[in-house]
Amino acid sequence: MSRDEYNDVLGKAYDAKLMKRLLGYAKPYWKLLLLSLVLLILITGLELLNPYLLKIAIDDYINGNKKPMYEVDINSDIEGVEFNGFKYIRKEDSTESQLSNSPLKKILKNNGNYYLVDYDTENIDKGIPLDKDNYLRFREKDLSGINRISLYFLIVIFFTFIFNYGQIYLLNYTGQRIIFNIREELFNHIQSLSVSFFDKNPIGRLVTRVTNDTETLNEMYTSVLINLFKDILMLIGIMIIMLKMDYKLALLSFSLLPAIFIVAIIFRKHIREVYRISRAQLAKINSSLNENITGMKIIQIFNKEKKISKEFDKLNKNYLNTSVKEVTIYAMLRPAIEMIKSLGIATLIYFGGGKVLSNTIEFGMLYIFIDYLQKFFGPIMELTEKYNELQSAMASSERIFDILDNDSFIENIQTPKKLHKIRGKIEFKNVWFAYDKEDWVLKDINFTINPGDTIAFVGATGAGKSSIINLITRLYDIQKGEILIDGINIKELxxxxLRKNIGVVLQDVFLFAGTIEDNIRLSNKNITRSEVEDVAKYVNAYNFIDSLPGKYDEPVMERGSTLSSGERQLLAFARTLAYDPKILILDEATSNIDTETELLIQDALEKLMKNRTSIAIAHRLSTIQHADNIIVLSNGKIIEMGNHQELLAKEGMYYDLYKLQYNEVF
Structure with missing residues (x-):
């Protein structure tokens, strides 16, 4: 794996600078996040309350018959259960010190029957049998207590549901709003970058940044960031409660923590490497899919389906094997944690069970410790598994901010000069330009195009023709010299x-998914339907549009794949005319057109170029013979300049090109 691929998929598990920047996007929603955190605290408290309610139900009410009772005179003023000439009062319910000398009783069960016996005996022979009605009289308080605890349970469950719903909704709503803002900022920033940025960055990678990487951040905001607090709060709450209730059993439970940390460290070490490889292989699969689907026509023409299938199968199998490793590691993590948890529960039952039997602690206490211990392992598991999510979010944020921090803009001047009524005069003065450092594509270019003139550029591939167009529209900035529009440096506009006044028709016309009308007006609501129809008629696009089932509402597939090259070209002319530019640029606009369509296009071109400064680039010299001036380029320099007849008379490079193209002998 290359270093770029490595860095593309792996980042720090936590980066304070990146986290601070990410939290900056959450700042506008701090009230919602704070409310979500408050709800989270309440939810944690309610979840911790459930086991405690069970303990009370078990120790105070379900096992209430085992509680010691004072046996006092029936005439006593203290409230109690009257039976067999005495009054019985639960020891825990009494605050009277004089009762401490009274005999203690309890209820025992034997073969389905209940007996009232001395508290310090298990012998029922001397006990007093209790029928069902009397037994229920002794348990009346327990029954009402269980009913009360059940009601508390229902209340806790109800509010847990309400708070959970509110917290999940708030958190996900906030997360989606944050991601919406990041995605929008990222897309707008990408749009504002210079074309040179796109020369160096694959489109598939940029799409991944706007989609996959932003979605990964959503996981961080909704799953990791806030829920991390819940897991930590849950752990702290459980530890405090367990220590308060019985610090010895609590310390016994916590003795398993070192084993958990060892498992977590081993897991993190192995999953980090597998995760890195997995992300790199997935990136290769995405890249292969993008390349092969885009070039499917070539693959099928040259019968390369089997070869491409084998190559993809190899990538897919590598990813499968890595995914199996990842699953294997995760499959080992949970059983390992479960084994430690089971060992902890077994240890609690062993030591706690002995304390229950010796009446040192009550059964409910042992139950609540087991319950809390099970809950204790939940957050530990979550924290372990959130490591990858946090690492992935850090890596994604680093890649996103790398684009947002890219400053390869075509700088727009703060106080630009106004183009009140553009005439269309274009001047290149000593222009030097290179795409990369000083690898000059244009060298000391000088020429002037007068308003309304038609100028053509010819030359071999790589001579610099398209570069001149890119510079006029200021898609790139020159390193030396000046480019003037109506006497004003374009850097001062x-x-x-500037671009509103320049219409460009390229050889490969780009059409957007939508309708015919959408592709002519390009979302400009100021252009009416009737104006769309008028420009279509003017450039000879009306006939083919009228033959379509939907006419101007006919759907256009991605990149206009259902239309012919000529039809796409005519739509491009209509689009250009609808915006009424003062300067028209035609880059190989008729290079791939059949003869019949070319006649329509030539007629459309004459109409388009009328009263406009026009610049044409063409390999077919027949299309530029009537140009006012023809500039011949070679290796970034102007070799010849003049009209068609003048250049032929010179018998220079233009003469040679013309002779080669028409096979004429002079």
Missing amino acids: DKYE
Whole structure:
């Protein structure tokens, strides 16, 4: 794996600077996040309350018959259960010190029957039998207590549901709003970057940043960030409660923590490496899919399906094997934690059970410790598994911020000069340009295009023709020299205002998914339907549009795949005319058109170029013979300049190109 691939998928498990920046996006929603945190604290408290309610139900009410009772005179003023000439009062319910000398009784069960016996005996021979009605009289307080605890349980469950619903909704709503803002900022930033940025960054990678990486951050905001507090609160709450109730049993339970930490460290070490490889292999699969689906026509033409299938199968199997390793590690983690948990419960039962039998602690106490111990392992498991989510979020945020911090803009001047009524005069003065450092593509270019003139550029591939177009529209900035529009340096103009006045028709016309009308007006609501129809008629696009089932509402598939090259070209002309630019640029606009369509396009071109400064790039010299001036480029320099007849008379490079193209002998 290359270093770039490594860095692309692996980041720090936690980066304070990145986290601070990520929290900055959450700042506008701090009230919602605070409310979510408050709800989380309440939910944690309610979840910790459940086992305690069970303890009370078990120790105070279900096992209430085993509680010691004072046997006092029936005439006593203290409230109690009257039976067999005496009054019986639970020891725990009494605050009277004089009762301490009274005999203690309890209720024993034997063969389905109940007996009232001395508290310090298990012998029922001297006990007094209790029928069902009398037994229920002794248990009346226990029954009412169980009913009360059951009601408390229902209340706790109800509020846990309400708080959980509110917390999950608030958290996910906030997370989605934060991700919406990040995704929008990222997309807008990408749009504002110079074209040179896209020359160096694959489109698939940028799409991944806007989609997958932002979604990974959503997991961090909704799953890791807030729920991390819940897990920590749960652990702290359980530890405090267990220590308060019985610190010896609590310390016994906590003695398993070192074993958990060892398992977590081993897990983290192995899963980090497998996770890194897995993400890199998935990136390769995505890259392969993008490349092969895009080039499917070539694959099928050259019958390369089997070869491509084998290559993809190899990538897919590698990813499968790594995924199996990842699953294996996770499959080992849970049983390991479960084994430690079971060992802890067994230890509690062994030592706690002995204390229950010796009446040192009550059964409910042992039960609540087992329950809390089970709950204790839940957050530990969550914290262990959230490691990968946090690491993935850090890596994604690093990649996102790497784009957001990219400053390869075409700088727009703060106080631009106004283009009140553009005439269309273009001047290149000593222009030098390179895409990469000083690897010059254009070298000391000088020419002037007067308003309304038609200028053509010819030359071999790589001569610099398209670069001149990119510079006029200021998609790139020059390193040396000046480019002037109506005598004003284009760097002193608002770049958006400049581009509004320049119409560009490329050889490979890009159409958006939508309708024919959408692709002509390009979401400009100021262009009416009638204006769309008018420009379509003017550039000869009306006939083919009218033949479509939906006409102007006919759906256009991605990149206009259902339309011919000529139809796409005519739509591009209609689109350009709808915006009425003062400068028209045609980059190989008729290079791949059949003869019949070319006649329509040539007619459309004449209409388009009328009263406009026009710049044409063409390999087919027949399309530019009537240009006012033809500039011949070679290796980034102007070799010749003049009209068609003048250049032929010179018998230079243009003459050679013309002779090769038409096979004429002069």
